[in-house]
Amino acid sequence: MTAQQYIEPPILLSAKETADLVDVDTKPVTIALQSSLQTLHDLNAQITAQLANHCVLHKKDTPPPISITVTILSPLTGKLD
Structure with missing residues (x-):
């Protein structure tokens, strides 16, 4: 089993x-829809920024994650499904 990084x-x-x-x-x-494309652009920008920050913090000793998981919040409780 491989280690997971978040x-x-x-x-x-x-x-x-x-x-x-x-x-x-x-x-x-x-x-x-234009709003849908903007949401996709914003999500891509957030992911790119987090990966860049991860690479700066960990330099070459830790490879960046290669898998992205999306979890939807439960609408009534605000808890992760």
């Missing part, structure tokens, strides 16, 4: 952001 802070998506990402995933980019 980059903090976690990126939590709202229901709207999740719906935006589903919109981008299920439609051709040419007809996706």
